[in-house]
Amino acid sequence: MVTFYWYPKYGTCRKAKKWLDDNNISVQAIHIVEHPPSKEQLRTLYEKSGLDxxxxxxxxxxxxxxxxxxxxxxxxxxxxxxxxxxSDGML
Known part of the structure; x- marks a missing residue:
């Protein structure tokens, strides 16, 4: 199962969620503002991504x-x- 951090009021997030649903990809949807990822989770995502x-x-x-x-x-x-x-899921 894929962990999917999203902000449901944001159109791009809704489109991404719809695409995942349409393609039968199971996700654990987590509201990023209510439950922002920890520093350690962010570090893992950052390191795996290869992005700045x-x-x-x-x-x-x-x-x-x-x-x-x-x-x-x-x-x-x-x-x-x-x-x-x-510290803030809106960032």
């Missing part, structure tokens, strides 16, 4: 903009970014 940790941020989200993260992330290391991501 910055790709895990919702750069179009209000919270990202409110916190001014576009500039602040440049000065953060990976551990700090993972901790920040774990």
């Amino acid at each position: 940790v910055k790709k895990f941020f919702n750069t179009s989200g209000m919270k990202y903009r409110e916190l001014g993260l576009k500039d602040k992330l440049k000065a953060m290391n990976t551990e700090e970014m993972l901790q920040l991501l774990a």
